[in-house]
Structure formats: C-alpha cells, structure tokens
Amino acid sequence: xxxxxxxxxxxxxxxxxxxxxxxxxxxxxxxxxxxxxxxxxxxxxxxxxxxxxxxxxxxxxxxxxxxxxxxxxxxxxxxxxxxxxxxxxxxxxxxxxxxxxxxxxxxxxxxxxxxxxxxxxxxxxxxxxxxxxxxxxxxxxxxxxxxxxxxxxxxxxxxxxxxxxxxxxxxxxxxxxxxxxxxxxxxxxxxxxxxxxxxxxxxxxxxxxxxxxxxxxxxxxxxxxxxxxxxxxxxxxxxxxxxxxxxxxxxxxxxxxxxxxxxxxxxxxxxxxxxxxxxxxxxxxxxxxxxxxxxxxxxxxxxxxxxxxxxxxxxxxxxxxxxxxxxxxxxxxxxxxxxxxxxxxxxxxxxxxxxxxxxxxxxxxxxxxxxxxxxxxxxxxxxxxxxxxxxxxxxxxxxxxxxxxxxxxxxxxxxxxxxxxxxxxxxxxxxxxxxxxxxxxxxxxxxxxxxxxxxxxxxxxxxxxxxxxxxxxxxxxxxxxxxxxxxxxxxxxxxxxxxxxxxxxxxxxxxxxxxxxxxxxxxxx
Amino acid sequence: xxxxxxxxxxxxxxxxxxxxxxxxxxxxxxxxxxxxxxxxxxxxxxxxxxxxxxxxxxxxxxxxxxxxxxxxxxxxxxxxxxxxxxxxxxxxxxxxxxxxxxxxxxxxxxxxxxxxxxxxxxxxxxxxxxxxxxxxxxxxxxxxxxxxxxxxxxxxxxxxxxxxxxxxxxxxxxxxxxxxxxxxxxxxxxxxxxxxxxxxxxxxxxxxxxxxxxxxxxxxxxxxxxxxxxxxxxxxxxxxxxxxxxxxxxxxxxxxxxxxxxxxxxxxxxxxxxxxxxxxxxxxxxxxxxxxxxxxxxxxxxxxxxxxxxxxxxxxxxxxxxxxxxxxxxxxxxxxxxxxxxxxxxxxxxxxxxxxxxxxxxxxxxxxxxxxxxxxxxxxxxxxxxxxxxxxxxxxxxxxxxxxxxxxxxxxxxxxxxxxxxxxxxxxxxxxxxxxxxx
Ligand SMILES: Cc1cc2nc3c(=O)[nH]c(=O)nc-3n(C[C@H](O)[C@H](O)[C@H](O)COP(=O)(O)OP(=O)(O)OC[C@H]3O[C@@H](n4cnc5c(N)ncnc54)[C@H](O)[C@@H]3O)c2cc1C
Ligand code: SF4
Ligand code: SF4
Numbered sequence: 001x002x003x004x005x006x007x008x009x010x011x012x013x014x015x016x017x018x019x020x021x022x023x024x025x026x027x028x029x030x031x032x033x034x035x036x037x038x039x040x041x042x043x044x045x046x047x048x049x050x051x052x053x054x055x056x057x058x059x060x061x062x063x064x065x066x067x068x069x070x071x072x073x074x075x076x077x078x079x080x081x082x083x084x085x086x087x088x089x090x091x092x093x094x095x096x097x098x099x100x101x102x103x104x105x106x107x108x109x110x111x112x113x114x115x116x117x118x119x120x121x122x123x124x125x126x127x128x129x130x131x132x133x134x135x136x137x138x139x140x141x142x143x144x145x146x147x148x149x150x151x152x153x154x155x156x157x158x159x160x161x162x163x164x165x166x167x168x169x170x171x172x173x174x175x176x177x178x179x180x181x182x183x184x185x186x187x188x189x190x191x192x193x194x195x196x197x198x199x200x201x202x203x204x205x206x207x208x209x210x211x212x213x214x215x216x217x218x219x220x221x222x223x224x225x226x227x228x229x230x231x232x233x234x235x236x237x238x239x240x241x242x243x244x245x246x247x248x249x250x251x252x253x254x255x256x257x258x259x260x261x262x263x264x265x266x267x268x269x270x271x272x273x274x275x276x277x278x279x280x281x282x283x284x285x286x287x288x289x290x291x292x293x294x295x296x297x298x299x300x301x302x303x304x305x306x307x308x309x310x311x312x313x314x315x316x317x318x319x320x321x322x323x324x325x326x327x328x329x330x331x332x333x334x335x336x337x338x339x340x341x342x343x344x345x346x347x348x349x350x351x352x353x354x355x356x357x358x359x360x361x362x363x364x365x366x367x368x369x370x371x372x373x374x375x376x377x378x379x380x381x382x383x384x385x386x387x388x389x390x391x392x393x394x395x396x397x398x399x400x401x402x403x404x405x406x407x408x409x410x411x412x413x414x415x416x417x418x419x420x421x422x423x424x425x426x427x428x429x430x431x432x433x434x435x436x437x438x439x440x441x442x443x444x445x446x447x448x449x450x451x452x453x454x455x456x457x458x459x460x461x462x463x464x465x466x467x468x469x470x471x472x473x474x475x476x477x478x479x480x481x482x483x484x485x486x487x488x489x490x491x492x493x494x495x496x497x498x499x500x501x502x503x504x505x506x507x508x509x510x511x512x513x514x515x516x517x518x519x520x521x522x523x524x525x
Numbered sequence: 526x527x528x529x530x531x532x533x534x535x536x537x538x539x540x541x542x543x544x545x546x547x548x549x550x551x552x553x554x555x556x557x558x559x560x561x562x563x564x565x566x567x568x569x570x571x572x573x574x575x576x577x578x579x580x581x582x583x584x585x586x587x588x589x590x591x592x593x594x595x596x597x598x599x600x601x602x603x604x605x606x607x608x609x610x611x612x613x614x615x616x617x618x619x620x621x622x623x624x625x626x627x628x629x630x631x632x633x634x635x636x637x638x639x640x641x642x643x644x645x646x647x648x649x650x651x652x653x654x655x656x657x658x659x660x661x662x663x664x665x666x667x668x669x670x671x672x673x674x675x676x677x678x679x680x681x682x683x684x685x686x687x688x689x690x691x692x693x694x695x696x697x698x699x700x701x702x703x704x705x706x707x708x709x710x711x712x713x714x715x716x717x718x719x720x721x722x723x724x725x726x727x728x729x730x731x732x733x734x735x736x737x738x739x740x741x742x743x744x745x746x747x748x749x750x751x752x753x754x755x756x757x758x759x760x761x762x763x764x765x766x767x768x769x770x771x772x773x774x775x776x777x778x779x780x781x782x783x784x785x786x787x788x789x790x791x792x793x794x795x796x797x798x799x800x801x802x803x804x805x806x807x808x809x810x811x812x813x814x815x816x817x818x819x820x821x822x823x824x825x826x827x828x829x830x831x832x833x834x835x836x837x838x839x840x841x842x843x844x845x846x847x848x849x850x851x852x853x854x855x856x857x858x859x860x861x862x863x864x865x866x867x868x869x870x871x872x873x874x875x876x877x878x879x880x881x882x883x884x885x886x887x888x889x890x891x892x893x894x895x896x897x898x899x900x901x902x903x904x905x906x907x908x909x910x911x912x913x914x915x916x917x918x919x920x921x922x923x924x925x926x927x928x929x930x931x932x933x934x935x936x937x938x939x940x941x942x943x944x945x946x947x948x949x950x951x952x953x954x955x956x957x958x959x960x961x962x963x964x
Contacts, residue, residue, distance in 0.1 A: 020574065024585065024599040028576045031584040033544045048541070049593065058573055084547045085575060103573050108560055127551065128560040147554045148547050249849035249876055250553050251619045304620060307842035366555045375548075375620050381835050382542050382622060415834035445835050447541035 001026075002055050002098075006075055010098075013067045014059055018104070021055035029056050029099050030091070034385050036446055037456040038088040042481075046452045050091035053080070053099045060104040062179060062187065062229040068100060069227065069509070070185035078511040081227040083122045083150030089158065089222040089478070093513025100227060108132055109230060112202075116235045117176055119201050122152045122228070126371060134242045138235040141168035144374040144426070156180075156228040157220040159389070159475060161437040163373050165428045167288040168236050170391075172216055173431070176232030177201035177208075180215065183226045183505035190215065193232070201232030214500055218391065219475060224515025225504055239288040239327030239369065246366065251304045255366040260328035263360065263368070264341060265298055266350040267318040271402060274320040275394050277348055281324055282433025284344070286337040289325035289368055292427040296420045297441070298323070300376045302360050309379070315358060325368045381418050383446035385455065386426075386439035387462035389475025394429070397438035400471040401425045404440050407461055416454020418443035439475065478514040530773055530822045531627045539623050540587040549579035549613035549625055552877040562872040562905055565612040567882050567898035576603050579613025579625035586632040596641040604633060605644045606894055608887050609730050610813040610880035615848045622845075626818070633732025643731035644890035651728045651736055658722040659690040660889075669718045671697035676704045679713035685753045685779075686714045687767070689760035689919065690723050696919035702942035703759045703784050709949055710796040714757075720747045726766040730885035741771055748779065755780040757787045759942060761918035762884070765814035769821050783815055784942060785855040785917050792862060799948040802865035805959055807944070808911035809856055809868060810902065810925065811878035812918035817848030848876025856917055856941055863948040871909045879905065881916075883924035899928025906936055913959060917941045935962075 002010065002021045010019050020026070030049040040046035054077065059065045065081075072079045078097040082090040085101065092099060102122035108129060109119035113136035120129055127147035129140050143154045143162045151171075154160055156178060160171025168174070177193030177200065193199050194208035204212050215225070240258035248254035268274035274292060281290050293301070295318040303309045324341065328334035345352060354360060367373055377384045390400050408422035420443065427438040440462070444455040463482070466474050467489060477486050487494025494516065502518035504510075548554070550569050557563045564570050568577040575581040585603060588594045607629060614626040636642035643651070650660035657665045671693055672678070686707070692700040707714050725740030748756065756779055758764035768781045791797045823844035831837045853875045860868045873879040882888075882898025902925065906914045914925060914936050926938050937959060947956040 018573070022597075022599045024588075024594050024597060024603065025574060025576055027588045027593050028574075028581055028584045031543075031545060031587070033546065047591075049588075056574065086544075086546050101573075101575065103575075124560065125551065125563065127554045127557040128563045131557050131559050131563065145546075146548075147557070148551060244558075246556060250556075250615060250847050253553075253555065255555075305842065305845070306622070306836070307838050307840075310838065363555065370555050370557075372554050375546075378544065378621060383544075412834075418835045419833045443835070447538060448835070451835060 009071055010057055013064050014057055018058040019055055025056050026052045029053055032088050032091050035088045035091055036452045040453055040456040041460060051095045053092045053097050055098045056101055057098055058101050058104050065181045065227050065229055066185055066187060069181050072509045073185055073507050078509050080511040081223040083153035089514040092511055097511050115202055117232050118235055119230055119232045120152055121230055122150055126151050133235050134238055137238050137242055139238040140235055141174050142371040146374045147371050151233055152228060152231045155233050156216055156231055157222055159219050161428060163289050163371055165430045166290045169431045174234040175212060176204045178228060179230040181227040181229055183510040222514040224510050224512040226510055252361050253363045255362040257362055257365050260334040261365055262326055263354045264324040264352045265321055265354050266352050268320040268322055271398055275398055278322060279394055279433055280344055282429045284340045285432045286340050287324040287326045290429055291323045293323060294420055294423040294425055295321055300379050301373050303379055306379050377441050381443040381445050384441050384443045386441045387459050388438055388440045390438045390472040392472045394436045396472060397427050397436045400438055403469055407465060411454050411458040414454055416451050480517055483516050536631050539628060540583055542623055543580045543583040545580055549617045551616060552873055553616055553619045556877055558872050565616055565877060567880050568607050570901060571894055571897050579617060582629050586628055606891055608880045608882060609885035611818045615817050615876050618847050634734050637732040646889040647731045647886040650889055651733055654723045660727045661694050663694045668693045671700045677708050678716055680715055682713040682715040683754040684714045685756045686716050687756050687758050687763060688716060689763040691919035692759055696922050699759050699919050699940045699942060702946050706942055706945055710791045724763040724766045726762045729770060738774055741774055745775055745777055753779050757782045757784055759784045761812035761814035762920055765819045783852055786852060789855040789858055799864055801948055801950040803863050803947045804865035805913050806867045806869060806911045807913040807915045808871050808906050808909040810916040811875055812916055812921045813880050815917055816851035816853060816878055817876040819852060820846040820850045851876060863944060869909045869911050871905045881921040881924045883920050895924055896927055896931050899924045900932045903928045903932050903934050907934060914938045915941050915944060
C-alpha cells in the first residue's frame, strides 16, 4: 500500500480508477509464470508470487508515464513497467515497487507501408499489429512467445528470436525510432526521432542519437532502464498472399491454405549433417521458418492436445529434424523455391515427411503465418521454460545443444523434468543464416514442488555449464548475482553495464531485479 | 454432484497452472482480423486491470486459497464484474487444458458458501425468485399476461414451450412471435402458465447453487408430472441451463431444443414456408448461452495413463468443451433462407462471439458495465455494414437494445423469431418498420 498522500499524487496523474494499491489487486500482480522456480533459484520460497508491489498504475500517455517516474524519483519508489506482462521478468524485486501496467497505451500510431515500418505503443499485441499490417501485404517480427506478446516489449526490452527469424531477424535489430522515458523522468528520443528538424521514426541509429546498444543490448533491460512508450519497428513482406480465410471451430479451424505455401520436415540424420543442411537452406533464403527442433517438438507443433501427440509417435524418432516453411507471392517464385528445396533434398538424400508420412492440420499453416507455434511447448505438462538462449554461429549453437543433453537426462532421471530424451531444443537462424539462436525448451510441472526445485537446479547447472564450456551467454543472465558471476569471464562487461545503470538511473528507481543495479560499482573495478 | 464434472482436486490443481500469458484477453490468435475487434473479454475491455481477465481471476482464486487475500468489497467487485461469457475459456483452451470458466464459477460458489457472495442486487433478485418465481419481482400470476387470446395452446401437447422470465415479463414480443410461429406451422404446443418457474440461471451464475437446485427440482417435478417429451426455449439462458447445467444435478428424459433449432426443422419439413421478401441487411449476434457455453458435458469414464513422470494422458481423450458444438448453423440457415435478406457477419462470431454484456448478474449489479459492453458490440455490428442486429435471446435483446439507445445508434434490433414472422407474411407492419430507411 502507498502512503495516503503519495497515493493522492499518483491519482492526480492518472485518475483514481487507474491506480489500485489494495491487497487484492497487488497480490494478483505479484503472480507470474515461472516465478516459483525463479524464487527458488534466488533462495526464496518456491511459490508463484513475487514481492507484492505497492500499487498497480495504468497510465495512458507518455506524459503520465513521465509524471509517474518523476514521482517515483521524488519518493524513492521503484517501478516496473509491463506490457502484456508474461513471465517472471515482469515482477518487482522488492515490495517498494509499483507496477506500471501499460495496457491503456495501445495505439498503433502509424503504419508506413511505403517505408516498411510501424509505430506502436506498449499494449499493441503482435497479432493486432500483424492483422493491420496484413492489410498492406506486410507482417511483423514476433518472438517465439507468440502473437499475444507485445512487439514494443520484445523490440525494446526483452530477448527477440522468433520462428520467422530467418526472414524477420531479431527484435533488437528491428528497432527504429524510440520514445523513452528515462529513469530520471526525462524523455529521450532515439534515432531519427531525435532529430531537431523533421523528426521521424524511420531509423534507430543516426541521424539523431544512437543509443540502441545501451537501450536494450542483446537481451533487453527488462524495465531496468526506464519505460519505452512508443517505438518504430520494421515491417516485412508477408510471406504469401494475405487472403486469410478460416471456417470451422477452434482449435482445428479449416484454414484455406494459400496457394504458395509449403512445409518440409526432414531428418538430417547427424549433427554435422544438420549444420551443413541448415546453413545451405539459409544460404538459399527460401524459408521464412527454418527451425531445428527435436523429434518430440515435431510431434508437439503438429498437435493440439497432449493426446494428439499419440498418433504422431512415428515423428518422434527423427534424430536431427529440420522444419522449413516457405511461402511465395507468385507461382514463379514458388516454383523456384520448390526446385531449390528439391535440389537440397536430393543432394543430401533427405526425405520430406510432410504430406508423405504426415499431413498437418490446415491450421498448422495458419499458425506458421501468424507466429503461433511457440505455444505448443505447453502441451505436455502445462509448464515449460527454456535454458540456454545462445546467439552465435550454427556450430556453437549445436555444441551447446549437444552438451546439454546429458545434463537434461540427469534431471529427467530425477523425474524433475519431462522426458524428451534430453533432446528438446529449438534452433533458428537470423536473417538468412548470418547468425543463429539456440534454446533448450524444458517441460516441467509448475504445481509440483519436486519438479519446480529440479527445474531451478537444472537451469542453474545449465547456466554454469555454458560458462565453463565456453558456450556463450544464455538468455537468463539477469540480476546482480548472475552478472557478477559472468562478468569476470566476459571482459568485465558487468562493470560497464553498472556504469550505464548509474548514469541513467541516479536514484536507482527502475527496478533492476532482472537487469543490474549500480550498487556494487567500485567493488568490481 | 457438482463436483463430478469439475472435481475439487481439478480446481485446486488448475488454479496453480495459469501461465499469465494473456491469451484469454483475445479471441483465438489466428482469428484476429483487426486491432479493433481483437479482444474477447468485456470485463478487460472496461476495467483494464489484469485481475479482470480469465487468467487474473484464476490468480485471485489461488491467492484466496492460499490466504493471501481475504474477502472484501474489492474482491467481490472483481469476481462479480464478469458475465461468465466463457470467451476467455475458448481462447485458453485453444491449446491449454485449464478451465477458466469452471474456475470462475466455482470460485463464486465458494464465496457464496463462505457467506460473502453474491452482490447485494443479486441477493435481492434471488429473494424475488424465491418469493415470486422470477428475478424481476413481478407477480407470478402475471406470468402469462403476454399470451394473446388468438394464440392456440394445447394443454395435452407433449411439446412444451418454456417461456422463461425475461420473455414473459420483459420481452413479450419474443414469446408472442415463438407461439405464433408454432401456430403457423400447425404444431400443437403447451405452456405451463402458473406452473412455470424461473429456471434458476440468474442465481446459479452468481454461485448460489443451493437456491438453484430448489428451482431446478421445482421445474423438473412439474415437467415430469406432465410427461413432457420435448421442451423448446426462445431464451438462450434457460436453454443452456436446462441443457447443460440441469443434468449435472438431476437427470431428465425429455429433449431440449432452442427455437432456432426447432424452427429450422420446421422449415426443413416444409411446415414453415417463407412467402414474403424481407429486404434487409442483418448481422447475427451469437448469444453465449446458445453458442460456446451450450455444450453438454460429455461423460468420460476412461483412465489416466502415466506416460512418464510428469506426463499423463487420458485414454480415451477426455472430451473438452471448446465451443465447437454450440448452435451456430441453425440461426444462420434460417436467416439465409429468408427471401431478400442479406446476412453479413461481424468479426467476432460463433465460439469467439463477443458477449452482449448482461449475463451472470452483471446487468443488475453493474449496469454500467453491461451498457459499456453492449456499446462495444453495437459498434461492431454497425461496422459489419448491417442496419439490423438480430439475435436469439431475450436477455441479449434487452441489453443490446439498451446499448443501441445509449449509443444513439441507428441500428434496429429484432429477435430472429420476429424476422421469421415477417417472412411468413404475418407481421406486415413490423416489416414496414424494418425496411424503412432502406436496407
Ligand atoms: C511459450 C513462450 C515462448 C517464448 N519464446 C520466446 C522466444 O522465442 N523469443 C523471445 O524473445 N522470447 C520468448 N519468450 C519470452 C517473450 O519474449 C516475452 O515474454 C515477450 O516478448 C514479452 O512480451 P510481453 O508483451 O509479454 O512483454 P512483457 O512480458 O510485458 O515485458 C517483457 C519485459 O519487458 C519489460 N517491459 C515491457 N514493456 C516495457 C516498456 N514499455 N518499457 C520498459 N520495459 C518494458 C517488462 O518489465 C519485462 O521485463 C517466450 C515466452 C513464452 C511464454
Ligand atoms: S487463463 Fe489460460 S489463457 Fe489466460 S493467462 Fe491463464 S493460461 Fe493464459
Ligand atoms: S467469462 Fe467473459 S467476462 Fe468473464 S473473464 Fe472470461 S471473457 Fe471476461
């Protein structure tokens, strides 16, 4: 709860109905997915509730956000911004924190179809933006989380690989102009938006201030460096024609498959083969989805319930599967891409199982086009989280994957995580194979204490393994403890990060539970 | 008995499983066609805080079980600002196995049992229902005042038209239309008159299961004593309650049909012949209780097979209600058969139709919320290009018409049975009004 006078000042900013410091509301906002094992990793009770925020506030404009941040500075209260609020990184790290739920900031400010970008606020969802972009034959990059997540959150603050990454890249690479309320309450406009004359959103780095690296780096500051209120993001050509006709009922909608879309799943049979073939497919730039997933994951992306997995057991035996989905706008383009794929299949003696051994439901193609494949990860146990999260060369990503198998098997034996033979992985390229992403989705049961604890220990060991075996930094190196562990091994980046934090957030009000605090500066010099 | 279709252990397990993914705030992701009509939850659209979503309500149920929150006005205001429309459940169950709507209903039941729910206005209508058999507190003896003298009722018929409180007292035009259509088709039917009592839906949806059971038994006793073979309903709420909820507490042996299902049959059998052009452009609002929530629970007597630690499957698969078996085709088939009528669809239809905003006690306890939700739907209907909004539920009718008035919309509203009468040539005056101002 907030002190009455302070509450009044916040109420004056947003109106009394848009701030709630009551027990009921603040407890609801203290809950999040995976919070139980994050708590356990931090030595706290493994319950799905974090520290309870002092209040939840729903601003509707940049000016309101600015005033809220100024009040936080005045009263030394921390703030945590959230868009759709999925995941533990939305949670306050202290009970001296308020949550800014940006739900009311939900405008698509513009779609510039000629210059291929859109400007959005925080609570525009990926599906909403895509639906509007599709009207111009365009699409947007979405993280693997899926179309319900916020493009603004993903682009400015949180990770960034997605199933369409071969075509649409990584969120960090798609950010253009940014409107940013800094932790000290000032507003900074990045890129071409920061120009004195004719400010516009079309580019993220100069003309105008170029601070993209500081703003989000690779995995994002997760609200630890202020609040992003509007962002310009790149749009891309939609892979096929945009006629999107669905009949029937959920979940197996009868989707009218566009003329020029085709999926391939084949077994590359060995790690070396997988690397070679994946690079080759990427080099040809034929697929808008090029994902290596495990045999079990192949079963899962084609299933709509756990029972649905059962008739797909034959797919589970694939050793090193690759999923390629290609789309085209014209018959000529489609024929060309198909011929390229035929060449690759012949050259490497591969067998496409799609439409031969297995015919996917029509809605599968709709999900490919609308970036809805990630959610299939929840089918088996209702809970999952990924270890790893490397961004590197294909070879290193595959090494990380291979190294993880025995570790995963250890926890499978302990019955802490579900049995995917240790092989559960997702690897995609970015931007036509220039670099790659690998993570290891792991299924656990969030309501089973043994599973929660096991998952926490597994994540911890996986992180440590990446460090010891030089496998690159995983996704979830966040918070002081992990940065302090990793920094000395990686050119002391943590000291620089702390300097940034100190410079941008002199009062330490941007909640940094999932970023870094400035407090240890000096100790690590 | 209630615990059979949704055992307490399931409730306790599921309230720990929400992913907080917000999928339940939107219609199924692959169905989203625009930013404007992407959302599915009237409560979220109006109150914005995550607490009001299906997922937020699950978290609240967990926080309550864990003793993190105590019953309070704040808590009740969240719990009861929900129409139990079930749209969140459709979105969640697209892939997930949670039951947001069941959890919402069970949580209310617990609050009532613990002595906290429902809201004062809902308690008042519960008392009215107990006293005069209808939640509107109207005299029981006036229940059949709607019945014009020229309508033929057959006291020996085994086909019963259960009129329901709203059509009896508030939307008499619907009761009259349904009865006239049956007369036109030459189908003998009976009504219960003094022996018809509220179906209990308004109290059931607020969590007062005990009062509901009294109502259910009263109704079933009468129907069984009369040897009824088929009951038809023009109210989607009564229909859903009889079809889906009654069998959870007491089995019965008669067939249950909504008027749209029954009238479609009569058209197919040639008993109803459309003779008159009705040159209008309409859009159809799927009532929640006729659509996604009108799926009967299917019995499941299989086994849970543990495939491996943490992963179990049901053999055979447990039937999952995901809205696919709602009544969607019958009303559309009828409309498409009316000569001259053009049906255009809104963006949110069938199992992901947007709620009118009135259900589960919202209209009485939170009239503001009901109107705001209704206005959202009216705007969507206007954007469809139709100038007439049609539906098949008296409760939707009232709230949507209130929404039309409040928003100053030019839309006209008719129940589907009124359009049938026009097409049968039995309502020339109404037809003139409907077509006035162009189609
Ligand atoms: C099934 C599943 C698969 C996933 N796969 C991927 C994946 O493939 N790739 C990937 O990148 N991620 C993945 N994620 C994580 C996902 O990217 C994020 O959860 C998502 O991008 C966040 O979008 P959101 O709308 O939920 O944002 P939120 O969850 O609201 O925010 C994400 C973070 O950004 C911060 N934030 C949000 N808005 C603002 C703002 N306006 N200003 C400052 N900070 C803000 C929040 O505090 C939080 O730390 C996955 C998650 C799930 C559940
Ligand atoms: S109820 Fe279902 S859809 Fe909603 S947040 Fe929870 S898991 Fe997601
Ligand atoms: S039942 Fe309807 S109103 Fe209630 S939370 Fe679900 S979608 Fe919202």
